[in-house]
Amino acid sequence: MPGALRRLSDLPLVIPVFPLDGVLLLPGGQLPLNIFEPRYLNMLDDVMSGERMIGMIQTRPKGAGRASDHGPSLAPIGCAGRVTSFAETSDGRYLITLTGVCRFRAGDELPVRTPYRQVRADFSSFEADLRDDGLASSAADPAPLLAALRRYLDHRGLAIDWSGAEAAPSDALVNSLSMALPFDAIEKQALLEAPTLADRRATLVALLEIDAAVDDDDEPPSIQ
Template structure:
């Protein structure tokens, strides 16, 4: 049965975290994951036996074996689960709300756990209105076209032109191959309108990275 969270207090205070560089989860976004490391298989087992919540967070440096964690992540609920014949788990996380790491708990499990503060992001639990709001879809799509052309990529343009603003902005933010710091900037944008502005700017900067003479624009 699907779990509905209405306010920040409905969410658990302690959650397991999956540090993964360059991977972004946003509220109501869908993130497929292929789990094969024993510690994270253990984490999925424990999550499935509980509230099914996992925090996605990017490493921010430090030792590869125990990297520092970015202070802001996003919790997702396991909404799809399958086990392969070779023991891997194929799961889908559906984003619930962002959180700030208040503290990391002493290791008592093979995976890491944090005390998560959801209060500042309680608005994530409510889907924004389906109207355009402040989204400048025309400018965003122009930036997207230039970005994709530069990288030799393509998308379903009919879907891009008709998707609700949140679905469009968040799916592009999650799917496009931005660098980890850029992904973090998209995650930490205050709201959907700010995220759309950051997304548009990142695509414009990337597409304009080389001028006609081939010199890098600083």
């Protein structure tokens, strides 16, 4: 866990948010980002002088929820990350790495003058994300996940380092695949909102199996 953020009381009550559909940050995961839009460059300038915390969040599907004056309606749950790597390029972009700290429920959006959005963050439902054992390997049998992953990759014509996948702790593999694989925004949100790692594993296996079973010309069924 980055820094000393190990208790709910260590987390800020208000965080800036970076709405980015189809991108997933999970507790303990690392997300590289290339920041070039002026409002988010401004956001990085501000967070680097403070707690270095950013809330990654998606927006609700069009027509779901009420948009704010600042943009589309935000998804109900996001994940706060701490900037753990920062570099500036010669053309003024920021290359950062966010390390996931804890999921949050997005509360009221603040009427701020900053060009980026800020929300009240409620972390109380996700205290387990802060525990050191959050990515510890569980006793779950990895075989169903690996079998579903193999079918998914074969269907898409992709390949991975299988020795690395088979040697990885089961739950760490679940989180890394959830973040890295090209699921759509709704599917990414379902993985984020899974209450426990066991639930996330089950959701991930279901998504892999659905994708592998769908013909290229077919519409995949919804998991919701």
